[in-house]
Amino acid sequence: MSADLSELFESNRLWAAATEARDAGFFTRLLAQQTPQYLWIGCADSRVPANEILGLLPGDVFVHRNVANVVVHSDLNALSVMQFAIDMLKVRHIMVVGHYGCGGVIAALKELRIGLADNWIRHVQDVRNKHRPWLDGLADDDARLKALCELNVLEQALNVCETTVVQDAWARDQSVVIHGWVYGLHNGLLEDLKMTAADAAGARAAYEQALAALYARHATTG
Numbered sequence: 001m002s003a004d005l006s007e008l009f010e011s012n013r014l015w016a017a018a019t020e021a022r023d024a025g026f027f028t029r030l031l032a033q034q035t036p037q038y039l040w041i042g043c044a045d046s047r048v049p050a051n052e053i054l055g056l057l058p059g060d061v062f063v064h065r066n067v068a069n070v071v072v073h074s075d076l077n078a079l080s081v082m083q084f085a086i087d088m089l090k091v092r093h094i095m096v097v098g099h100y101g102c103g104g105v106i107a108a109l110k111e112l113r114i115g116l117a118d119n120w121i122r123h124v125q126d127v128r129n130k131h132r133p134w135l136d137g138l139a140d141d142d143a144r145l146k147a148l149c150e151l152n153v154l155e156q157a158l159n160v161c162e163t164t165v166v167q168d169a170w171a172r173d174q175s176v177v178i179h180g181w182v183y184g185l186h187n188g189l190l191e192d193l194k195m196t197a198a199d200a201a202g203a204r205a206a207y208e209q210a211l212a213a214l215y216a217r218h219a220t221t222g
């Protein structure tokens, strides 16, 4: 690695040239407009890049990432991204995407001390605490970690549904569908946790249904 990271600029030049070679005029067309259909709310983990996983190009997906894909009602950063995505870009879908083996979820589950981030991860511990009696009944920590990664997605997706931004969009009949997905680092595949909400009346039911399915799935797989 060079001190000025020149290798990254070289890599960038190759990428830009390859992109332009594959699709002439790609960048100048993007310059004219940004019309993504999707807002991805995912983990900051370097192994979970939104565009690559979806096989989408620049311009296709609006992205917000933080440690453990948490959506907090007082987080002006996440709320601003959501508001811009819904009100200005008119995205049709918001997906909250967790991933198995998430470091933030591991820290929450095992009460590991990291530093300042403990206060952020505390939100995932709230999820653990909410479902603790059920989590404690699972076979081992591997099973609990897998389940908590999924539970965190459902809870954060419900938080998205309950933001004023999404509630206001639904109140004016703007079409925005909220989804809860989880990604496998081991196989590169996305899984739909079926927490799919398209209006205010159905959000809670979508959550309850996805939660019941999650509980049932883990009861049978241990």
Ligand SMILES: [Zn+2]
Pocket (backbone or CB within 6 Å): 043, 044, 045, 067, 068, 069, 099, 101, 102, 103, 104, 105
């Ligand atoms: Zn993570």
